[in-house]
Amino acid sequence: MPVLEAQGVTYSYDGFVTVLEEVGFTVDAGQVVGLLGPNGSGKSTLIKTVFDLLSLQAGSIIVGGHEHASPAAKSQAMYLASNDYLPQFLTGREYVEMLGRLYGVDVDDGTADQLFETFSMSGRYDDLIEDYSHGMRKKTQLVSALLMRRPLTIIDETLNGIDIEALHLTEKELGRLRDEGRSVVLCTHDFALLERLADRILFLDHGVLVADATTSSLVAQHGSLAAMVFGHLDAESHRP
Template sequence: MVPSDDFRLSVQDASFAYPSADTAALTRVSFQMEAGEIVGLVGPNGSGKSTLIRLIFNLMDRQDGTILINGADHRSDIARMEAIYLPSDNELPEFLTGAEYLHVLAQLYRDSNCADESVVRAQFSSFGMDGRSGHLIEDYSHGMQKKLLLSSAFLLQRPLTVIDETLNGVDLDAVEVCKAEFSRMKARGGSLLLCSHDFSLLEEVADRVLILRAGQLVADLDTGAELANGGRLARSVREALDCEERA
């Protein structure tokens, strides 16, 4: 696979090993994502999912391989402006209000959408958070903080969005809002890498699902094909993992 600027995300032979570990966290992982594509990322705990995401966003120094975002090296300022990462934990500046946090992101990304009060209020309202944009983040519940993170991605509309288990802890109504936002993201050509253990969600929204095991990419499943053949995604993932373990 040759890295190409025709893809939203191109990962070629990415490898990484922690100094204290006996085995590599990632070994020659390669895949590409097209514009307007939603790709699921699954695997057992410790399979390398979060490590891969951190490498994509240059939060750790990759030791081998090439990672491009919209054709630009992932370490470049251009690439950083093209993508947004929502982590699994809620590491938010609790001394800011929700609106202030979004305003900071608007300045960082040079995007006025996050600073438009009417747009922000509408986004909060869609998540059932009417009147809370001016409240301190420290007063938000766990689920509300998750909704703020998700709102930042939906408002900024970057070409590439990566979500690492951020939907864990949000209510069912919010999940439905997210599904609608994912559809709009896809329609405008945005791409989403969604790390999740919610197979029913992935069946509904993902075009493909990547499976990691022990730091290696062991399968790239076409979700539509799996479902068309009468299969269930959870079963297909288990079968792929079992096959790799026996190999």
């Protein structure tokens, strides 16, 4: 059974501007799937619809065998947003423990503290989030996802703003999630990262799913993911 299945997802703002049009795909257990597309292609709208942050207007979304808006579905998946908006009045420990209660995860403080240290935040686990830098907040989001270890984690540009060492560590940790049979949808413009890590690529443009194929087949066909994306955009810009 796929961990995520979308069929015919269509979304319009104000009933006029269509940002998703009949989008359908599946994410199987134990897969890392890259989500690509230019700004305004509908990526964030799609992700927010999966998590019921935007009401589904047409089509269907199933998460872990459950209708996406149900509590059972929401317990299966974790969303890491592109922004770094975290509750500033909490410490890192309190934030992690809050997520643990929401997801029913008994967080091991030793493991959490070790992850903070691994991500170059040694001694900051009990500091207020308001005292964290932008990069530290991003890394706190990532550490939280690694601690919750949901069947499905969707990352929307969260890797922007973190240092190179943390990016390298994140790549390894996401690979471990896959090895455990968990799935990750990674929305990023880091083509090289996706070529190394992603099993499949979803490419959205103007709300339409342009490509849904294995990373290896797309690289073999186009030479690189960058060549695929920019080639498509150049072709679109020359259409009458």
